Amino acid sequence: MVKTLLGLILSITLTNSPVNTINYLIEHSLTRDQQTVIIEGEILGEVLERGDNAWINVNDGTNAIGVYLRLDQTTELKVFGDYFNIGDKIRVVGVFERSCIEHGGEMDIHATSIQIIEPGRPIDHPVSSWKFVISIILMSIALFALYLKRHYFKKAEIKSEVN
């Protein structure tokens, strides 16, 4: 409860603070180490549960990073990015760890709060009609060529055996 409240206060305080890109954090990891930072990006894949906590991976377009958070913080996350979806875009406020002692030296962010700033949406992958037509034509040619090859080469083999 206290942690949630502190997180809330911190996120309100940092609302107007600049958002860092993940690549910026990597490049300036020494100076940003164990500082509270803000990143914004798309959540990817799936929630990786670890008991009462969890990992989510966030991609901000420059790079992707693991965000460690409480499992209950993930309940509001609905859409995760993959081929079929653009994931929810979230704002993460948390402590940046250059070499996290808790996680085997991983560069990560321990989230104090997360907030969805843009809900995810499905990606449309319409089947192009030209691709469909060309596929049918080329497939027919390929199958016909395979049929011819089978007969032509068999015939040539018999002929060479006779000779």
Next chain:
Amino acid sequence: MTDKFKGLKIVLYYTGYIILGFSFLNLLPVAVALLYKDFNSALDFTLNFSISAIIAIGMMTYGAETKKIKNSINLRYGLTVASLTWIILTMLAAIPYMLSGHMLSYLDACFDVMSGFTTTGVFLLQDLDHISQALNFWRHLLTFVGGQGMVVLALSFFVKEMGSAYKFYVGEGKDIALMPNVKGTSQWIWKISMVYLAIGTLVLWISAMGLGLQPLSAFFHALYIFEAAWSTGGFAPNLQNVMYYHDFGFELIGMVFFIIGSFNFGLHFALIQGKRKEFFKNIEVISFTITSLLGTALAVFALKNAGVYSDGIALFRRVVYNVLSAHTTTGFGSIYARQFALEWGGLGITVMVIAMLIGGSACSTAGGIKGLRVGIIFKGIVSDIKKLVSGENSVKVVKYHHIKDLILDDAVFRSSAAVAILYLVMFAGGVIITTAYGYPLAESAFEVASVSGNVGLSIGIISAQMPTLMKWYYMMAMYLGRLEFISVLALIGLMFKGAKQWLRRY
């Protein structure tokens, strides 16, 4: 068979045969796409199957007369077939990449395919986290097949059609004989790989589900990570590579498989036959153990001293893991590319460059100069020094153990040294080009060692925005590094001969 274009016909016939066999692999991603009701990707691979099959049959038809002389093919043609097959397959396998819309150019698509086939693992693909399951399947399939060898795959099935099989087999940089015949050897290479594929995928699948991944998703993650580990390829389905999973156990399982994958198929075969002592006597295992221990010790010393990592687990997961990944030429990265440049310092980068250049075992899925050659060169030099110091006139026979006891004569030493020198020349050329574009020396050396040794770790230079000349050079380095020069030199020689004949005729 008439002499006119005889060589061309032989080469095209057999290259066509291998391409035809390969074209059927496209049907696997079609099945994956249909499983996900992804008709767009299914069409991409159907198109690629058709184009590959048509081209292959065209080539075979042109060289059809070759069937009559299948048992008397010159070694030069065998080598040329292997090297030409890799080029044409690279161009064909790049088609689904282009159709996916995730590549900025066809050259970039070819770069990624070459990286996959040669088990390098660097990529220029855009927005990896949003590519289709079918394309991800294709990327990892290419690296798995490339690791064992496309020609080896073809020989396993079509050896009856491919007379003079040994001449094709050696063209792919493999020369170990597991069985008295090449078909048996090729099939054994695939049997070993498939058994490991089943075991590895199952273990990783269970582990991935334990991480919280859904069963189907966990299966594909497990399959991809195994394929990339075993082939020492280094691809992963997400941008963060193995960092996506945030789990020591998962990393460790992958690590076991990439170390095993970097061992010689001859060693695997010996162990299967119960010859356990081979593991402790083999020159490659000894060479790998020594260089790995030295490399990890130096890197741990450098990173610990720099204060980057404080505890043992972190040093293992971030330093030992990456050094072994580099040494086995795998390319899985448990830190960000830029961390090498920003945190590893001169000593750390030097260790990585040397580890990447040495590489894994000969006749394995790994790249680099190879432990066998390093062992032979080292033993040869030590023997020469001993001879000089002792001043003995007597000729002492130097032996080394690799599957059996072998004599280290001048010819063996020379051929090992020649390949090592060619690697170093290629490496130097790449460093010169990269630094000429303004990149720092240490970073250039890291990146060029990575592509020359078919590793796949990056320090941040490789990107779709890098100069075109560098893309071409890196592709050539991956290709030459994987085929170990000889086959490519045979292809170039044959091309020159053909051009000369053509000019004389017209």
